[in-house]
């Protein structure tokens with residue numbers, strides 16, 4: 386069984402890693418593959434693919450439960466997940482558990498051929514915010530048909546189910562980190578080592594990722 390967290394990872398942060406490892410614990414999988422997209426379908430990305438890959442490799446270097454999965458960089462863009470899953474299935478028959486945050490789940494019906502996602506994988510949903518779990522009606526109706534009430538089902542079946550995990554909340558996003566780093570870069574907002582801005586980036590970034598960002602002057606406004 387292969388667990389995959391797809392993302393833009395611009396930059397990767399401890400929210401991605403913490404939530405994914407807790408979700409993996411919950412479903413009884415040891416390792417999580419971090420899969421950077423080539424071009425996110427609904428986002429513009431200001432940082433090069435090679436920087437995003439390097440930052441993922443640095444995260445994997447820190448924790449042997451994390452493995453980079455770079456298949457989307459070899460596929461045409463944009464990175465539509467259903468196409469990626471098909472490509473993965475051509476390479477290996479492994480059962481795939483595709484991890485997404487609850488915010489991604491809420492928008493799932495906007496994804497390319499979204500109703501076919503479960504032909505190729507189980508979806509594992511990580512909690513993302515404080516609010517009550519409240520997907521829009523179309524997604525809720527779809528969940529009613531596919532949610533696995535017993536976790537063992539994803540070990541017994543090759544695809545077709547959604548697991549709603551109970552992962553702890555990691556209240557951070559790449560957007561917040563980018564904003565903080567861009568703000569800290571301007572003279573009038575320049576952070577001191579004790580400022581909340583710098584503290585937030587230090588708190589949520591892996592140390593070697595923070596060093597990499599600083600060395601390559603990423604996210605400066």
Ligand SMILES: Nc1ncnc2c1ncn2[C@@H]1O[C@H](COP(=O)(O)OP(=O)(O)OP(=O)(O)O)[C@@H](O)[C@H]1O
Nearest residue numbers: 391392393394400404485486489555557558559560
């Ligand atoms: N703090 C978090 N807790 C749980 N899931 C998360 C968290 N951050 C990101 N994810 C999930 O990880 C996947 C990849 O996220 P992504 O790389 O877009 O990060 P992001 O922080 O949401 O980025 P951005 O702020 O740029 O939109 C998505 O499915 C997203 O929902």
Ligand SMILES: O=C(O)c1ccc[n+]([C@@H]2O[C@H](COP(=O)([O-])O)[C@@H](O)[C@H]2O)c1
Nearest residue numbers: 391392393422425426464465466496497
């Ligand atoms: O397939 C799609 O249409 C689709 C639309 C939005 C996001 N995704 C995938 O979802 C994952 C998280 O995306 P994002 O934009 O939150 O970084 C990443 O692997 C994207 O390729 C996929």
